[in-house]
Amino acid sequence: MRNKRIKAAAALLAAMAMGGSLIGCSDGGGGGNSGDGGEVTLKILHNWNGSGAGDVEADLTPIAKAIQAKTGVKVKMDYTKGSEVEKVNQIFATQDLPDIYTGPAWGGELDGIVKAAREDQLVDLSGKLDAYPNLSRAIAKENVPPALYEKAIGAFGDQSYMLFQNQPLTDKDAMDWLYGFYVRKDIADQVGVDPQSVRTKDDLYAFLKKIKDADLKENGMPVFPLGGFSNGWAVGIGNTMFYGTEYLDQGGGTLEHVFFTKPYEDYTLYYRKLLAEGLLDPEAFTQTDPIAQEKIKQGRIAVLAAHLPAIIDASKDYVKAHPGSDYVPIGPLERAGAEPDRPVDLGIQGNNVTVITKACKNVDAALKLLEFLASEEGFKLVRYGIEGTHYDMVDGKPVAKAEFFDKFAADTTGKAKKNEGFATGFEDMTGQDRTNTLGGDIWADQERIAKMESARKILRPNGISVISAYNAADVMAKSPQWEELKPSMDKIGDVWKEAVFAKSDEAALDIIGALREQIKKTGYPEAIQYVNENLKGKEVVQLQMPN
């Protein structure tokens, strides 16, 4: 009898343990906000892949605490690890919604937010924004790029769902990320090529070939002539040597998507050649960020294609250990369809769209928080820190305290900054970008500023020109065929990579040709006709460099 009882008890315990593990597998749900003795806690999803506070508690930093003291809102930050587009779709499909969402103001991420707005997933802020001048100013028509206004910010008539951040307040606040090809100076010297003498696509090919032929090794491992960061970012930026922008004028103002044109084929075959001849890292399109960073830190990439701040950060350790191995700009390279003396055309716009989801139980608290962050006071707190602690105002300008400046400069991991609350996500909700108007980035070290200036002189000899013309892609997205067409158009990037890896030029062109047929089959001819009709007589973007 006793044995039987023990058996029964053991069985029950086992069943409970298994049941418990089942329950443990399910998400407790929740999220949203909770009241705690008058204090409001809001969950913010910061939808930027790789962002985060590391092992720092983002809501316990001095800056987060100062924000809480000012607004009464405690922020629980959630970060995205993986695709931002997937994250947007996932939160709305599963209804696991944060109180506030902030993420990229472009691409599939923005498409997901627009869809969410149309499908009643977001809070309509139109009746409330009058009380929040900083938020209202940032989404006023004159302060938003026209294409973004038409597509998203102002696309809902009397209703208003989206807030907009980091649009430059003035021209001097515009951020040029200095995208380009950069070569390690010591390697350029070693192969005897002046990086500024490389101007054409043939020059670039010959330069990479010379590096390859030099058979360079780093710790016994080969040095790749050309490489990039994770998932191929931004190896493909050589496209601007082949075509000016995504929609090309075929004469008489008739636009055609570049994928259907000869320059696109040439661009693809050029990269295929680089890969086939061992000039391009074959892992560039599939590698994760840690592997990409490791290669750069080990000095195994001769030419990097990306924006300069990313290159400076990634190569910091190697350069420190090997003085003279800084990455320096190549070129400026030829730009298809552009006169040599033309300023570089850049699409400069704010990078963040912020929305309050329907799951938010305290919209007023959310708006209060966002309004504070978008104010000049909030901007300074998030970017410069606490006045008197992290910086002082000297002659009306912020000046970093030496103690923190030195600490941050010495820390290559960025943890010291995060400990104080910098770069933990708040900076993407600070309204219009006033960095230079208020006194610049006080934490940027002089060496970094000098590198940026030096690269700017080389890559922007005629300055920059901010694009204000219509973008055909935004009109295409409004065509009646778009829903059917979009899945095919979204394949272009993947198919380009597939073609680059094709066994022969013919096979590469076949891969492109197959997708062209599919795109046509899903409504492209009608959609491009719609684009051409709607843009007739209007100024359309014809040249654009990455930014």
Add this chain to the structure above:
Amino acid sequence: MRTNPLLKRIWRHRLLYLFLLPAVVWFFLFSYVPLYGIQIAFRDFRFSGGFTGSPWAGLKYFRQFFDYYQSSQLIRNTILISGLKLTIGFAMPIVLAILLNEIRNLKFKKTLQTLSYLPYFVSWVVVVTLMQRLLTPYGGPVNDLLVSSGLLKDPIQFLNNTSWFYQIVIGSDIWKNIGWNSIIYMAAIAGIDQQLYEAAKIDGAGRFRQMWHVTLPGVRNIAVILFILAAGSLMSAGYEQLLLLNGPATAAIGSVLDVHVIGAGIGEGRLSYAAAVGLFQSAIALVLILAVNRIARKVSDVSLF
């Protein structure tokens, strides 16, 4: 009043049924309850309408899939990869179980068995990361070893290479699952009446004959049942593994339905389309299970139902 014999039987074996309960609850919650979501394959899914409130779309998304220029390639790749996994990977756990059964040193046998199913608990992310590190031609230990021992002249790009893709996919799948899948065969072997072995010995059967005439027939029934169940996964090649191992160079032979569904659903937000493709996979799987079950019943008298 007569008591229901089924209830009586359940009450008699209540402890065993209690053990079964969590599995029944699990299947009910995670396999049966979500079935109502299938309807979005026939609806234009809207966040606001949800599963039941979105407008009906008929067969629109099924048509979209069959009109998609790579649909036949996706189906072909899926069947080929899962077919290879089924044919090669199915027999391996049986072989391992039989080999383990032949080990007489109990400690060694247990250690080996534990080691063989450890990889099952390692996620594909970790497995693929390990493979990237081990197999890279740029300083990877496998290539270094092959080159330094003179077996290779130049390092090989194992990953993201069509020539090695199937070997890598099938090999890593077997490595990861062989130990775990052999457990059920080990249990079946343990259940074989020892008198059969003794009788075989008396008849003069050696180790191999015993294995052939006693052990193999002893696991035959369970092998057939598992094969019928595995046939249902012919339209599913395993999304985690292929999501991680497939790249632009191998897209033509490595793109499979499972990854396509995830990409369309989560990546592009086309949930109705993804549900339609998923339902297509499931429908084929059901047909396959029924067909294989019928064939098995005719050929071997063993079947699921």
